[in-house]
Amino acid sequence: MAEITFYDIILDPAAYPMSPNPWKTRYALNFAKVPYRTTWVPLSQIPKTRDSLRLSANRKHMDGTDFPTLPIIHDHPTSTGPSGGTSGGEAVVGDTFDIALHLQNTYLRNQDKAAQLFPGDGGGGTVALHRAFNAFVDQIFTFNGAPLGGCYMPFDPRTAEADKADMVSRFPGKTKWDEFEVPPGTDAREKMVRDFEEVLDTKLGPCYPSSRGPFLDGRETPMYADFIVGGWLQFMRGCLPEWDELRNKWSGGKWGRLFDALEEWTDVDGRDGVVPKRR
Known part of the structure; x- marks a missing residue:
């Protein structure tokens, strides 16, 4: 049976998947109940993969150069959704948010209210709010969470040095990977951790009231x-030394509550049954 091909990033093959934007797409695919299979792409092969699908880079590095990244979906003409409808035509989509829109418009538009990625969207208002929310959440985690965890990403040991060197080259003023680390136990790291906790609690926390259901509002x-939030929590789970603290203690435990509530949509395929269990 034809299906959607989902292109995700593979780091260390022994590690659980953790790339935030592909996780946003995996959650959405599982939620939409559309058959798909995962093609795992090493970091060094991402530009070639996008080129082979005739997709230009959709982001920029800090130095202004093209940043070809994943996810991508290739929706084959006979893919079927939860109600048996088909995609109606081939589509290759190479932007995370655009993938969610494709799934909504192609497979979920006629489903009940509880099965919508963008619920109640009659005139595009919900989509616009989601775009703003996506930028808001990305900014919080990119500027507060990633500097604490990014240097601990589990690279493939066979290509780690080359992958790290390529990333370092994109950051002006950096010459080696170790320069990204703010070591645990230092005053500088403790301040960054507390700042991250405060930003999550004061800026994102009000969107998730603890007295009601685990999801937004x-x-x-x-x-x-x-x-969107879940994708970043998966990234933090994969590389943040303070993950257990974030998960169980910050904001009264609401981030762990959300993370656990999203478990239903975390199926991972395509690793021949050897995908490590998440921590």
């Missing part, structure tokens, strides 16, 4: 906004 069912 206290809902009992998720929407794409929750998968």
Whole structure:
């Protein structure tokens, strides 16, 4: 049976997947109940993969050069959704948010309210709010979480040095990977951790009231906004030394509550049954 091909980033083959944007897409694919298979792409092969699918880079590095990245989906003409409808034509989509829109418009538009990535979107208002929320959440984690965890990403041991050197070259003023680390136990790291905790609690925390359901605005069912946050929580789980603290203690434990509530949509395929269990 034809299906969607989902292109995700593979780091260390022995590590659980952790790239935030592909996780947003994986959550959305599982939520939409569309058959798909994962093609795992090493970091060094991402530009070639995008080129082979005739997709230009959709982001920029800090130095202004092209940043070809994943996810991508290749939706084959006979892919079927939860109600048996087909995609109606081939589509290759290479931007995380555009993938969510494709799934919504192609497979979920006629589903009930609880099965919508962008619920209640009659005139595009929910999509616009989601775009703003996506930028808001990305900024929080990119500027506060990634500097604490990014240097601990589990690279493939066979290509780690080359992958790290390539990343270092994109950051002006950096000459080696170790310069990104703020070591645990230092005053500088403790301040950064507490700042991250405060930003999450004061800026994102009000979107998730603890007295109601685990999802955005206290809902009992998720929407794409929750998968945006979930994607970044998966990244933090994979590389942040303070993950257990973030998960169980920050904001009264609401981030762990959300993370656990998203478990239903975390199926991972394509690793021949050897995908490590998440911590």
